[in-house]
């Protein structure tokens with residue numbers, strides 16, 4: 001989906017956002033212990049190793065929790081209300097925040113299996129692509 | 137070090153209040169200064185006795201105001217303390233900072249203070265946006281408020297532990313009943329019932345408007361000193377029988393509900409160990425209650441009930457006026473006023489000093505004078521936590 005606001009991309013996280021623009025979910029994988037991390041960091045929060053590789057994640061996970069925004073916290077969001085923001089525990093990977101597409105808010109529930117989806121209109125405007133998930 | 141060695145060695149000797157609620161036409165700094173000045177006077181001290189001044193984190197200025205720093209407040213108080221400091225983010229370092237200064241003998245009297253003109257300045261607690269660009273990547277998903285981050289964990293707790301609005305309304309209503317006994321509470325004259333709670337609109341579902349604390353103008357301060365020194369001061373010394381501190385610094389959406397290593401669980405365990413107590417020894421709780429669910433979560437992490445028991449345990453009959461475990465007897469942040477951890481802690485101190493008027497426990501019908509009060513302070517979104525067990529000293 002398209003981002004609500006353009007994220008301020010910190011230098012360490014550039015490969016993640018580059019991955020999003022290619023519709024790939026990429027995270028740092030620790031070369032020493034295998035821990036997959038997000039947010040991006042120069043060291044592994046599990047073992048402090050500085051060796052890592054950016055690798056694509058399969059994009060499947062479990063919905064940990066979600067909320068339905070019923071009030072716009074910024075004027076530009078008024079047209080989006082109501083919208084859902086969810087927390088996804090990616091399989092073997094990090095926990096990330098993401099939107100949910102293709103389901104009404106009443107259908108969404110904790111514990112649901114989800115997989116990543118991307119918009120088709122890649123590159124059509126200047127907005128940054130962000131991952132969304134759909135219930136499997 | 138054996139934690140029990142620190143029990144009853146430090147005390148709170150004074151509390152400072154200011155006009156609060158809607159107090160237009162004042163800077164945020166003015167509330168810090170007034171609260172600190174009143175706390176110093178309340179403790180029976182002179183301003184030259186103050187050798188440490190610690191400010192809570194101040195949010196971005198609102199309503200055309202300027203930023204507040206420890207320099208600003210110290211200058212206006214006319215003090216030159218040994219040390220001045222201010223939290224940047226809500227890491228809740230003030231307690232252990234103060235205790236360390238007192239324990240080493242570097243300082244004798246520490247003022248801790250917070251103030252804001254949040255209500256008149258219409259503070260929204262929404263992550264500020266500059267040039268239309270979000271300051272963090274969460275805004276890319278439309279996740280803009282602190283409220284939503286607490287609501288996310290509350291939703292999970294609904295799924296795992298069968299809690300929900302029926303439980304949170306008991307917290308909102310019980311605290312409102314307390315506020316109805318407190319003339320300085322923002323909600324003093326506003327009665328709340330089930331219908332009132334459920335008719336409040338959703339903000340970020342599952343939270344309704346009445347699950348959230350309103351903003352207030354005003355300030356609050358306390359003076360910490362050693363127990364020995366507090367005995368020579370005018371107020372009855374309120375001893376810190378136990379205290380604890382912990383952090384869980386992961387981004388809030390990465391935190392899990394009912395984590396045995398949650399900041400509240402770890403901090404309270406230290407406090408109970410130091411005091412040689414369990415939840416059974418606690419007469420009253422004064423808890424940081426930015427949202428209704430925060431009260432539930434803190435009581436559970438502290439061990440007052442087990443995960444999944446909140447629906448039976450949390451009732452207005454138990455935690456409201458006349459109940460067996462009074463919680464947030466000033467109305468708390470939800471119904472009195474928001475001064476970070478100093479809302480609950482000041483109320484705990486005032487109750488033990490016997491200065492609470494109509495809501496004073498032991499005077500109010502169906503209540504007894506408390507011996508032991510547990511207070512909490514929480515920072516970020518469950519990311520830092522202080523626990524205090526307070527008793528009145530002889």
Ligand SMILES: [Zn+2]
Nearest residue numbers: 030033044047
């Ligand atoms: Zn590693």
